Amino acid sequence: MIVDAAIALIEREGADAVSMRRIAADLQVGAMSLYNHVPNKAALLEGVAEAVLSKIEFRDDPDAPWRDRVRMQAHAFRQIAHHYPRSTMVVVSRQLHSTAGLLPVERALATLRSAGFDGDDAVRMLRIFIAYIVGSLLREVGVTPTFAPTHMQSVVGQDVDPALFPHVSELAPLLRQCDHEEEFEFGIELLIQAIAVHPRRRRQGTV
């Protein structure tokens, strides 16, 4: 309940607006009453991260081809990030100390094992996917603090010196805009293709 209020506040006014007094006020309660349910603010944010992570809905069919499964898992991950953009920032900025993130890991490992990877490679591939997904989401929600589409507009404006940065200057229009959905999928497909051609150590169905 109290972490729900925290999430709502973060989405409404940003992570900087989070304070114990503010959350307590939203719950029509005294600030110190929160400490009957949460040991401290850090633990509360931990709870936020855990809650957001646990909201991921995996609908991938365990019997589907592994390519489809990782696609769907990646999208499930991205979807909650899209649903809680500003909370996503606190999720990825925080080292998880709970088991909340284990379900996604379990599903992903199962998928990769079914793709024929041995444990060593499955863990490797998993880490690569997570890195890519987290990095992508970080960029996407980084645009979000104000939800202003102006993030790169000011940086990669017309004021870049074409002599110093010829490529940046030439590609400025492309750098300025970004179809996040499309680019995310492009990267996922590239990664899937990359690991699909990776040699397996064990003989097993490559699907």
Added chain:
Amino acid sequence: MIVDAAIALIEREGADAVSMRRIAADLQVGAMSLYNHVPNKAALLEGVAEAVLSKIEFRDDPDAPWRDRVRMQAHAFRQIAHHYPRSTMVVVSRQLHSTAGLLPVERALATLRSAGFDGDDAVRMLRIFIAYIVGSLLREVGVTPTFAPTHMQSVVGQDVDPALFPHVSELAPLLRQCDHEEEFEFGIELLIQAIAVHPRRRRQGTV
């Protein structure tokens, strides 16, 4: 000078320890004196991000094969993150509003163009690499807040239920440890290989 003190403080005691008064004390100066050089704390952290980014040393030979160049650029990126682990957290957590990050972008775009990609694909590939690198570094430095190697040890301890998480449980030893250097390179090689086989729209040297 003042951002140097901030960086030093961040590396010494973590990003949470940063306060205007604390930095001022380190500089043997009054807290308000800082505001003669910096408009506010947010701008100071922006300066930190800019400074760290600008410390990247690119030594890749512009005439070398593009594969070698992206490898070296990725490692250059990772190296400063390794040198300023806790500052890296504030760099990636922050949306850049300066031109400090443009030099890496310029170098990377030049490399990708020399690999034969048209502008559109070069930007795509760049974003994928950045996402992977940022995601990887985030995980690496996420271990760092205390520099304790125990980060996953507690989470993926022996207490995971093998019935609920069979794969996680089985691969726990592999999940618990991580040769960051080796895994980072593995991912970079995978990405390089992936984009190397990607069809080019323009005819140009694939090297």
Added chain:
DNA sequence: ACGGTGACACGTACGCTGTACGTACGTCAA
């Protein structure tokens, strides 16, 4: 030599933060 001007350091003060501590009120068990 003189007054002006701007850069800079500093102290004080305000409203905010997290949270330690003491207190008060409800509901159940003995």
Added chain:
DNA sequence: TTGACGTACGTACAGCGTACGTGTCACCGT
């Protein structure tokens, strides 16, 4: 009835970012 316990609340303290005013210099045009 009497305790114990869970929860809510108020007060208080140290620390935060920073707005504002003041003081001290070095410098420059006259």
